[in-house]
Amino acid sequence: MEQLIEAEELLRGQAQVWQLMFAFADSMALKCAVELRIANIIHSHSTPITLSQIASSIDSPSHPDIPYLTRIMRLLLRRKIFTADRPSDGGGTLYGPTHVSRWLVHDSDRTLAPMLLMENHPLTTNPWHCFSQCVKEGGIAFKRANGSEIWEFASQNPEFNSMFNSGMACTARVVIRAILVGYKNGFGCVGSLVDVGGGTGDLVSEIVKSHPHIKGINFDLPHVVATAPEKAIPEKTGKVIIVDVVLKPEGDDLFDDTGLVFDLLMIAHSSGGKERTELEWKKLLEEGGFPRYNIIKIPALTSIIEAYPQLQN
Numbered sequence: 001m002e003q004l005i006e007a008e009e010l011l012r013g014q015a016q017v018w019q020l021m022f023a024f025a026d027s028m029a030l031k032c033a034v035e036l037r038i039a040n041i042i043h044s045h046s047t048p049i050t051l052s053q054i055a056s057s058i059d060s061p062s063h064p065d066i067p068y069l070t071r072i073m074r075l076l077l078r079r080k081i082f083t084a085d086r087p088s089d090g091g092g093t094l095y096g097p098t099h100v101s102r103w104l105v106h107d108s109d110r111t112l113a114p115m116l117l118m119e120n121h122p123l124t125t126n127p128w129h130c131f132s133q134c135v136k137e138g139g140i141a142f143k144r145a146n147g148s149e150i151w152e153f154a155s156q157n158p159e160f161n162s163m164f165n166s167g168m169a170c171t172a173r174v175v176i177r178a179i180l181v182g183y184k185n186g187f188g189c190v191g192s193l194v195d196v197g198g199g200t201g202d203l204v205s206e207i208v209k210s211h212p213h214i215k216g217i218n219f220d221l222p223h224v225v226a227t228a229p230e231k232a233i234p235e236k237t238g239k240v241i242i243v244d245v246v247l248k249p250e251g252d253d254l255f256d257d258t259g260l261v262f263d264l265l266m267i268a269h270s271s272g273g274k275e276r277t278e279l280e281w282k283k284l285l286e287e288g289g290f291p292r293y294n295i296i297k298i299p300a301l302t303s304i305i306e307a308y309p310q311l312q313n
């Protein structure tokens with residue numbers, strides 16, 4: 001009996017390794033769907049559509065390869081990205097939208113399509129191949145893979161810069177909704193707001209739109225924005241508002257798993273960046289002269305951390 005259980009467990013272990021080994025295949029199938037704008041095509045119809053309708057709407061110089069498309073759609077159906085209706089009259093499968101595919105529609109307010117294309121680009125996936133070297137010898141994964149650190153690389157590669165900024169801007173637009181819902185009262189006492197590393201400024205501009213009393217400043221590198229004003233926090237009323245992941249390595253909330261992946265993303269792309277547990281945030285804030293903080297959960301991957309400076313006597 002024990003031997004049978006052991007054999008069963010081993011088989012499960014093997015199946016899990018196969019799944020993990022090819023976890024990237026999900027990303028690549030999604031990337032294909034986003035590049036072909038399949039979610040746009042399906043969402044532009046009021047009822048589910050056939051594969052040939054999808055194929056005929058794909059922007060391609062030649063007729064799309066139907067067997068390839070069928071196989072890619074088959075995996076996406078299994079991952080529940082789209083729905084499939086199989087008509088009883090024996091007609092072809094009809095493909096419909098889901099709440100997942102909504103996030104893959106280009107040019108929509110709620111889209112992760114530009115982020116997906118950015119995170120799956122070889123320039124951003126190559127550094128992930130350098131992790132073992134980084135463990136053994138340290139260093140910056142992005143630099144090992146691409147020759148320079150990410151911000152320098154972006155400043156010299158307009159195409160990468162634009163792809164990166166579009167990815168960031170679409171996530172900022174998603175996060176801002178969660179911030180405006182979950183942090184309604186947090187901006188009342190804020191007179192001016194500086195978004196440090198604010199990318200193309202989408203976040204601060206949305207906050208200012210819904211809180212017109214705030215003077216908003218977007219602070220980023222010259223190739224991302226043209227101005228770089230100074231940051232100052234009034235001692236009594238000022239606060240730093242951090243929108244970032246608070247890691248819960250054992251947590252089972254909706255985004256806890258992705259939080260850990262984001263920490264590895266920091267190894268892959270940043271130069272020393274990391275995601276932090278609450279304890280690590282506390283330590284960092286204390287060292288930076290912000291001994292008081294609140295963590296506010298919002299409906300997003302990130303939380304809001306309000307940090308207050310040490311009051312001088």
Ligand SMILES: C[S@@+](CC[C@H](N)C(=O)[O-])C[C@H]1O[C@@H](n2cnc3c(N)ncnc32)[C@H](O)[C@@H]1O
Pocket residue numbers: 151168169171172196197198199200219220221224
């Ligand atoms: C991960 S992106 C985040 C963008 C934006 N906050 C968002 O969430 O969409 C980090 C940003 O920090 C900017 N950045 C990096 N180093 C910086 C520096 N020394 N001064 C100002 N901005 C910097 C980058 O150009 C980039 O736009």
